[in-house]
Amino acid sequence: MKDFLLLFRADYVEYAKRSPEELQSMTKKWMDWIGGIAAQNKLADRGNRLETGGRVIRSGNMITDGPFCEIKESLGGYIVIKTASIDEATEIALGCPVYQIGGSVEVREISLM
Amino acid sequence: MDQQELIPHLFRTEYSKIIAVLCSHFGINYIEVAEDIVSDTFLTAAELWGIKGIPENPAAWLYTVAKNKTRNYLKRHQLFEKKIVTDFKNQPMDTDPDIDLSTTAIADSQLAMIFTVCHPSVSEEAQIALALSLLCGFGVQEIADAFLTNKETVYKRLKRAKEKLREENIAIAPPSVRMVAERMETVLTTLYLLFNEGYYSVSGDHPLKKDCCMEAMRLCLLLLGNPLTDTPATNALMALMCFHASRFEARTNSKGEIILYEDQDTRLWNKDLVEKGIFYLNCAANGSQLSKFHLEAGIAYWHTHPEDNKEKWEAILQLYNKLLMLEYTPVAALNRTYALAKANSIEEAIAEAEKLQLTDNHFYFVLLGTLYEHLDPIKAKTLLQTAKEIARSESDRQLIQKKIAELGEKH
Structure with missing residues (x-):
C-alpha cells in the first residue's frame, strides 16, 4: 500500500456565494465521499479544509496576499489515502464531489524518503 | 432467595468487592492470596449456612469472615512482617491490619483495580478476562463460556496476565492525574469490550451475557463517581451502554x-434507560x-427512535462517516453502508458495499443480500x-436461515 495525497482545487470564493441549502448538500456529499473511502479502510489521514485567503512569501521578503492573484482556482483542502497503485487512487478521486463546482483533484504519491 | 440461589448471587456481587479491597491492601504480588482467602470464605459460608442457616446479614458475615481469614493468614505466614512491610516501608507496622470493607473503601479499591487490570502491558484479551475474573467475580468456566474457549485456556491467560502485572510491579493505587491521562482510553475500551462481549458475543444465548453488560455498566458508574475519571468520554460510554441496554427485553424471544x-x-424498549442515556x-x-x-452513543441514541425516516438515517450515516474517519472497523463499515441505503439509495449503497470486499465476513454477505432483496431476489438468496x-x-x-425463508415467502 502506498500513500497518496489528494489536493482539491476550486474557485472557493465563487463557491461560498451559493445558498445555504446548496452548501449543506455539498457538505453531505463530501462527508459521504470521505466516509466511503474510510469504510474501505483506505483513508490514511482525513486531512484538513483550508480557509480561503492566505499569504505567499517569496525570496527577497516578497509577501503577497493569497496564492490566487492570477488564477481563480485555489487549494481548498487535502486528504491522504492508502491504495495499492496510483490507478486505484485515481479511481477513488473520480468520485470526488469537487467536480460539481468546477474544481479539480491532483493525485500525488507521497515519497517515503 | 434460598441458599441455593443466595450463594451464587453473593458470589457475583461480593466476591469482586472483597478481592479488590484485599488486593489494594496486599499489593499486586498477592492477587492469588486474596483469591484464595475469598474463595475459602465462600466455601466456609456454603458449609456453615447449610448447617446453621443463613445469617441475618449475609454480606456483612462474609466481610467479617474474610477479615478473620486474612488476619489468620497474615499471622500464620508472618507475611506481613517479612514481605509486605518491606514492600511498603512507609506504612506503619501493624500485625492486626484493619481491612476496611466500607462502601467507600470498596468503591475506591475497585476503581484502583480497574486501572491495574487495564495496564497497557496486559493484552486486550487478557484485560477482559482479568476484568471478568477480578472485577466482576466470574468463574473460569464462565469466562471460558463467554469467550467460546476452554477452562485451561482462560486459566493460562489469567495466569500470564497476573504474572505480567507482577513483573511490571504495577501498584494498585487510586487513579492519579497521570494514570488517568495514560490509561483512561484503555480503561474505557476494556469496559466497552466487556459490554460488547455480553451484547454482541457470538456464543449464543447465555444468562451471563446480560450480567456481562450489567457489570460493565456498574464499573462505568464507578468511574463516573470519581471527579478524575468522570470525563466526557466516560459519560458518552455510559450513554452508549444505556441506549443499547434499553433493548435488552426486546432483542431475544422466549426461546x-x-x-x-x-x-x-x-413497546419492550426500556424508556427509563433511554432517558438515562440522554442524561449521560x-x-x-x-x-x-x-x-x-x-x-x-449518538448512533445508539438515534436507534432508540422507533421511526424509520430519512432524518434518522441521515443522522446515523453522518455519525458513521465521522466514526470511520476516526477509526476503521469492519462492523462500522457495514453498518454505515446500511445507513447509506436508508438515507440515500439502495443503488448507491450496493455500489459502495461492493467496494468493501469483506469477503471473509458473513455479515458482509448478509448486508449485500439485504440490499439486493427487492432488486434481485435470486441474487439475494445466493x-x-x-x-x-x-x-x-x-x-x-x-x-440467516430465517432471512432466506422470509425471502422465499415474499418472492
Whole structure:
C-alpha cells in the first residue's frame, strides 16, 4: 500500500456565494465521499479544509496576499489515502464531489524518503 | 432467595468487592492470596449456612469472615512482617491490619483495580478476562463460556496476565492525574469490550451475557463517581451502554433467539434507560473532545427512535462517516453502508458495499443480500446462502436461515 495525497482545487470564493441549502448538500456529499473511502479502510489521514485567503512569501521578503492573484482556482483542502497503485487512487478521486463546482483533484504519491 | 440461589448471587456481587479491597491492601504480588482467602470464605459460608442457616446479614458475615481469614493468614505466614512491610516501608507496622470493607473503601479499591487490570502491558484479551475474573467475580468456566474457549485456556491467560502485572510491579493505587491521562482510553475500551462481549458475543444465548453488560455498566458508574475519571468520554460510554441496554427485553424471544432490530416490539424498549442515556449524553457534551464513544452513543441514541425516516438515517450515516474517519472497523463499515441505503439509495449503497470486499465476513454477505432483496431476489438468496456457509456460530446460521425463508415467502 502506498500513500497518496489528494489536493482539491476550486474557485472557493465563487463557491461560498451559493445558498445555504446548496452548501449543506455539498457538505453531505463530501462527508459521504470521505466516509466511503474510510469504510474501505483506505483513508490514511482525513486531512484538513483550508480557509480561503492566505499569504505567499517569496525570496527577497516578497509577501503577497493569497496564492490566487492570477488564477481563480485555489487549494481548498487535502486528504491522504492508502491504495495499492496510483490507478486505484485515481479511481477513488473520480468520485470526488469537487467536480460539481468546477474544481479539480491532483493525485500525488507521497515519497517515503 | 434460598441458599441455593443466595450463594451464587453473593458470589457475583461480593466476591469482586472483597478481592479488590484485599488486593489494594496486599499489593499486586498477592492477587492469588486474596483469591484464595475469598474463595475459602465462600466455601466456609456454603458449609456453615447449610448447617446453621443463613445469617441475618449475609454480606456483612462474609466481610467479617474474610477479615478473620486474612488476619489468620497474615499471622500464620508472618507475611506481613517479612514481605509486605518491606514492600511498603512507609506504612506503619501493624500485625492486626484493619481491612476496611466500607462502601467507600470498596468503591475506591475497585476503581484502583480497574486501572491495574487495564495496564497497557496486559493484552486486550487478557484485560477482559482479568476484568471478568477480578472485577466482576466470574468463574473460569464462565469466562471460558463467554469467550467460546476452554477452562485451561482462560486459566493460562489469567495466569500470564497476573504474572505480567507482577513483573511490571504495577501498584494498585487510586487513579492519579497521570494514570488517568495514560490509561483512561484503555480503561474505557476494556469496559466497552466487556459490554460488547455480553451484547454482541457470538456464543449464543447465555444468562451471563446480560450480567456481562450489567457489570460493565456498574464499573462505568464507578468511574463516573470519581471527579478524575468522570470525563466526557466516560459519560458518552455510559450513554452508549444505556441506549443499547434499553433493548435488552426486546432483542431475544422466549426461546432465547435473537430478534433483529427492525423486527423488535418497540413497546419492550426500556424508556427509563433511554432517558438515562440522554442524561449521560448531555453530560458528555462538556468539553471539546469528541471520542468514538460520543459518536457511537449518538448512533445508539438515534436507534432508540422507533421511526424509520430519512432524518434518522441521515443522522446515523453522518455519525458513521465521522466514526470511520476516526477509526476503521469492519462492523462500522457495514453498518454505515446500511445507513447509506436508508438515507440515500439502495443503488448507491450496493455500489459502495461492493467496494468493501469483506469477503471473509458473513455479515458482509448478509448486508449485500439485504440490499439486493427487492432488486434481485435470486441474487439475494445466493448471497445469503454464502453468508450461512461462512457464518461461525449456530445462532448466526439460524438468523440467516430465517432471512432466506422470509425471502422465499415474499418472492
